[in-house]
Amino acid sequence: MATDIKALRRDFPTLAQIVNGHPLVYLDNAATTQKPQPVLDALNHYYRDTNANVHRASHALSGQATRAFEQAREKVARFIHAPSAREIIWTRGTTEAINLVAFSVGRHFLKPGDEILLSTLEHHANIVPWQQAAAATGAVLKVIPLTDSAELDLDAAGALISERTKLLAIGHVSNALGQVNPVAELIRLAKAAGAVTLVDGAQAVGHFPVDVQALDCDFYAFSGHKMFAPTGIGVLYGRSEWLARMPPWQTGGEMIKTVSFEATTFNEPPFKFEAGTPNIAGAIALGAAVDYLQAQDRAALMRHEDTLLQQLLTGLDAMADIRIIGRPRAGAVSFVMGGVHPQDLATLLDMQGIAVRTGHHCAMPLMQALALPQGTVRASLAFYNTSDDIAALLAGIDKARELL
Numbered sequence: 001m002a003t004d005i006k007a008l009r010r011d012f013p014t015l016a017q018i019v020n021g022h023p024l025v026y027l028d029n030a031a032t033t034q035k036p037q038p039v040l041d042a043l044n045h046y047y048r049d050t051n052a053n054v055h056r057a058s059h060a061l062s063g064q065a066t067r068a069f070e071q072a073r074e075k076v077a078r079f080i081h082a083p084s085a086r087e088i089i090w091t092r093g094t095t096e097a098i099n100l101v102a103f104s105v106g107r108h109f110l111k112p113g114d115e116i117l118l119s120t121l122e123h124h125a126n127i128v129p130w131q132q133a134a135a136a137t138g139a140v141l142k143v144i145p146l147t148d149s150a151e152l153d154l155d156a157a158g159a160l161i162s163e164r165t166k167l168l169a170i171g172h173v174s175n176a177l178g179q180v181n182p183v184a185e186l187i188r189l190a191k192a193a194g195a196v197t198l199v200d201g202a203q204a205v206g207h208f209p210v211d212v213q214a215l216d217c218d219f220y221a222f223s224g225h226k227m228f229a230p231t232g233i234g235v236l237y238g239r240s241e242w243l244a245r246m247p248p249w250q251t252g253g254e255m256i257k258t259v260s261f262e263a264t265t266f267n268e269p270p271f272k273f274e275a276g277t278p279n280i281a282g283a284i285a286l287g288a289a290v291d292y293l294q295a296q297d298r299a300a301l302m303r304h305e306d307t308l309l310q311q312l313l314t315g316l317d318a319m320a321d322i323r324i325i326g327r328p329r330a331g332a333v334s335f336v337m338g339g340v341h342p343q344d345l346a347t348l349l350d351m352q353g354i355a356v357r358t359g360h361h362c363a364m365p366l367m368q369a370l371a372l373p374q375g376t377v378r379a380s381l382a383f384y385n386t387s388d389d390i391a392a393l394l395a396g397i398d399k400a401r402e403l404l
């Protein structure tokens with residue numbers, strides 16, 4: 001049965017807008033995705049019907065809120081095939097998830113001379129926390145270079161991995177170039193050297209199924225707002241053996257067992273890592289986003305997205321003044337138009353109702369490596385985009401060219 005994309009689009013109210021006198025063509029999904037009505041309803045239902053704080057329930061509303069909150073955790077565990085919901089920690093997003101590991105693993109277990117292995121493709125959220133951990137511990141960063149086609153150089157990665165490699169932090173999908181990294185192979189190589197492995201999955205979970213057990217990573221981080229859920233809620237999956245060893249990174253209420261002025265004992269994971277009142281509505285709505293995705297034929301949606309990607313790549317390739325950067329395979333396509341500042345092109349596209357992103361995409365080291373000081377124009381897809389959206393973008397570029 002073909003997936004009816006036009007019917008799915010009706011689930012996303014924001015897509016029906018008119019922008020600058022034109023129907024919205026939303027191609028900035030790598031920045032944040034739109035939210036389906038069931039996710040919006042879940043937010044509203046919590047605040048309208050079951051609003052209460054969670055855990056330590058002493059009344060009916062709090063019991064309902066706690067059950068919904070913990071059911072959402074169970075849903076996320078199943079969504080990424082984690083062995084247990086106890087390995088699912090709610091965070092504000094990918095950035096906070098990575099900071100948690102950089103603090104509770106990096107700063108507590110790294111020693112002078114230890115090596116943290118990153119890649120040139122990383123988002124700042126998967127660079128700066130490790131830089132801070134290295135500065136605090138005397139560990140050093142090692143960076144996997146790019147090939148001539150701007151892809152991660154797996155051979156170079158193998159040569160960089162040694163007994164000094166104590167932590168690998170790698171993006172699953174590049175937010176800037178839409179490249180899918182060989183994370184399973186990198187994890188295998190790093191684990192063989194005895195390293196801890198973290199995957200930044202921000203740009204993966206909204207596009208294809210993720211299986212943390214198949215990947216065999218120790219940590220997997222992602223944001224709800226990249227997978228059709230609200231902002232301010234994200235997930236850190238952590239292998240239970242590591243969560244048991246890690247000290248808490250924020251302290252206060254919820255994350256304790258006992259407190260006295262003499263000493264404090266901490267709660268068990270995941271609660272040890274969830275200090276204070278959590279984003280209850282966000283977590284429940286993330287659970288609703290998981291339900292929504294799992295009710296779809298995700299293989300069909302992936303085929304649809306890939307068809308759109310090929311349509312876009314073919315159209316851009318046919319333009320003599322457009323250069324596609326890298327080899328995009330999921331979500332995002334970055335390109336430059338000869339001699340035109342990316343923002344100038346994006347502004348002319350916005351005037352036609354077409355939303356794209358420009359600049360360094362929080363990947364300054366990547367732009368430096370690619371000698372793109374002005375960054376790129378990035379169009380990024382989701383399953384609710386259509387062939388008409390791609391055609392509108394390509395026509396919009398042609399029209400912008402006439403105005404430049």
Ligand SMILES: Cc1ncc(COP(=O)(O)O)c(CN[C@@H]2CONC2=O)c1O
Pocket residue numbers: 030031032092093094095096123125126171173174175176200202203223225361362
């Ligand atoms: C690969 C990757 N890692 C980490 C993050 C940080 O996520 P949070 O902001 O949710 O913590 C992002 C955000 N993507 C940025 C946000 O806007 N445009 C982007 O490409 C990302 O794409």
